[in-house]
Amino acid sequence: MTHIRIQEFRGDNPDLIDGLCLHPDDPEEMLEVMTPYMEARKRWLRETAGKGLRLAVALGPEGQKLGLMECVPIELAAEAVRGENSLFINCLWVLPAYWKKGVATALMNHFNLVPEGNPTGSRLPGGPGAGGVTVLCYEGDRWFGYFSYMPARFFKKFGFEEVDRDGSRVLLHLDLRGASRPSLLRPKTRPDACSSLGRHVVEVLYNSQCPWAGWMIHGIKRYLGQFDVELRFLNTDDRAVAEQYGMTRGVYMDGRPLIARLAPGREVARIVKRHLGDQ
Ligand SMILES: CC(C)(COP(=O)(O)OP(=O)(O)OC[C@H]1O[C@@H](n2cnc3c(N)ncnc32)[C@H](O)[C@@H]1OP(=O)(O)O)[C@@H](O)C(=O)NCCC(=O)NCCS
Known part of the structure; x- marks a missing residue:
């Protein structure tokens, strides 16, 4: 798609995500159930904005919303990962009507994550300001049964490489020379969480x-x-x-x-x- 414009979340405009995480055409029940969680997400965005969160929305030629990408310093990742000096991609999401038109590529380019034509090149001037970029992907899992959940194959096209794995969860990392190797936290067994009243x-x-x-x-x-x-x-x-x-x-x-x-x-x-x- 030509003429993709990118608008950044500034900290005071969380409505920028309206129509993306939750779409007006989603079933009535979903809209009703998820609207309060959408408000919680907006509060979280506002709070995290001052801590290094970056969120960008891709807009089409008529100003219509196409997709979003959200990154945070890895210490604030929404997923169970550990690392230092890396930017973590919390979410990349393109509305299905706009898939395979270069929207996600435009968002990746906006964040200047990957040196064009040289995915494993050194840290970019004006790049993410981190020594690497990390993302958690899934192999074979589907997002609520609908579509491939953060597909690893997509990110590998940009030079990301597998650094850790736990079942279908695959941690990918793009080393821009300077980040320590990130890893997944493993779910721990918790013997103290025993049944109460025999349940x-x-x-x-x-x-x-x-x-x-x-x-x-x-x-x-x-x-x-x-x-x-x-x-x-x-x-x-x-x-x-x-x-x-x-x-x-x-x-x-x-x-x-x-x-x-x-x-x-x-x-x-x-x-x-x-x-x-x-x-
Ligand atoms: C993966 C996703 C971001 C791709 O977006 P897109 O705008 O269609 O991607 P692009 O058009 O920029 O495609 C770039 C390249 O990736 C490839 N690609 C696109 N979707 C892909 C997928 N699902 N798996 C593997 N490769 C994919 C394209 O073919 C293209 O390759 P090419 O340059 O060799 O032709 C999109 O399908 C999506 O949002 N999926 C759901 C992601 C998710 O689970 N998010 C969390 C829940 S909100």
Whole structure:
């Protein structure tokens, strides 16, 4: 697509993301459930703006929104990763109607992450101001069943290389000479999270970075209602919680990690049911 324009989030214009993370054509129920989580995301954006967050929205020739990209210093990553002097891509998202038209490439170029024609070249003047760029991708996982979730193949085209892996979670890094090698946190077993009153405990970890966490929570409440389990919800905006669990978004059951990503309630219910059946 020609004439892609980029608009940056300045800290005081969080409405810039309206119509992207949540689209007006999404089903009524989704809009209703996720709107409060969208507000939480906007609050989080405002708070994180002063700490190095950068968010850019791609606009088409008529000013229509096409997609967004969001980066933070890796210490503030929305995912369970560890590193230093690296910029972490929290999210890259293009509306499906505009896929394969160069929108994501325009966003990557805007952030000046990759020296053009030389993906493994040295740090750029005017580049990200970090020694590397890191992103968490998934192999084979689908975003709430819809499409490839942060596909590794896309980022590898830009010279990103695998530096760590845990099941389908693949950590990619683009070394611009200066970042230490980042790594994934592994979900930890938590023997102290035992059943209360003899019931199984399902813990749901989420954060404010993405409103779809709200859709996960809604789905889990709906589909796990049929099981005799105690549900607990933990916000991992507090980094200490993320470090305790080795996870920022996902599901635990009786102190054991079941899923280490955002997931639809139906999928979580299927896995919980299997574990209940095993006991
Ligand atoms: C991956 C994604 C960002 C690509 O956006 P896009 O605007 O279609 O990408 P571009 O048009 O700039 O494509 C650049 C290159 O990547 C390739 N590519 C595009 N989508 C790809 C995919 N899903 N897997 C692998 N390669 C892909 C294109 O073919 C193109 O390669 P080429 O230059 O050799 O032709 C987009 O499909 C998307 O948003 N997916 C969902 C991402 C996600 O899970 N976000 C978190 C949830 S909000």
